[in-house]
Amino acid sequence: MYPELNHFKQMKKEYDDDLARVTERWTLLHKQKEWASNEYEELLNAYGVRNSRVTMENLTEVKNKYLKALEKEREAMEELDQLKESRDDRLSEYLKTVYKSRDRELDAAQKSMEKKIDQIERLKAEYLMMVQQIQEIHGYRLSVEKETSDLVNSYQPSYTPKEILPLYPELTRMEIPLNDIQYVFQKGELPDHLKKYVQFNDRSIMKIKKP
Structure with a gap:
């Protein structure tokens, strides 16, 4: 009160x-x-x-x-x-x-x-920029494999390809499920599977853990 x-x-x-x-x-x-x-x-x-x-x-x-x-x-x-x-x-x-x-x-x-909502908007922008960077890195991997395959195949038709898994299944892990949002609203804390990514300082301010 x-x-x-x-x-x-x-x-x-x-x-x-x-x-x-x-x-x-x-x-x-x-x-x-x-x-x-x-x-x-x-x-x-x-x-x-x-x-x-x-x-x-x-x-x-x-x-x-x-x-x-x-x-x-x-x-x-x-x-x-x-x-x-x-x-x-x-x-x-x-x-x-x-x-x-x-x-x-x-x-x-x-x-x-x-203010917090605005912060979420900025984080969303950063999130999408990181998604874009991931897409670019994935595209680079595909180009490396294609260029290598094309060059080797021009020399001999026995190239051993490197399997590159599709990107989208990985991106789905980055989405925030509605269940997680409801859990935070109801419990007032992060779900257990996300707690490993954050830490609290002496003033109980949440910070992202550095890798």
Whole structure:
């Protein structure tokens, strides 16, 4: 990840942790309020009934307990609402920075990719030039054999030819199979049969091995 996205991730995690903590506290206070509410309601129902042992003092004590629990629950809910509002405001504002940073990273990566593609184009040109040189060398071999054969045959018809294999089967080995390209995309490394041609320096930069 790039720095701005890491910072956004850290901020979000901190808010998530705080929200989880405050939500857990509110949940506990809500249960305590419900318990106090039920207790208060039971005493209210019992108060004034004949032979009831519930006194006004009992009722007042439980009522105060309920009101205190209700106040704590409201405070926790207010804290939770304020925290959510703060999170939404801060993260929404910082998202502008994240988007700008994302564009910066994508643009830089795009330029790097285009540079590599251009390098591949130059390598392709070098490759085709080498193919041309190989063709010229092969043509020279054929001309050597033909000229030798013509001259010897003009002297005696018993020339022993030298077999020169066709060039194209050799050139097919130089093609890059689609399977190799897919392997590099999927695995992020060269196929084993090509690793012998490259080496990595201390900065993990790939270089072609010298013969």
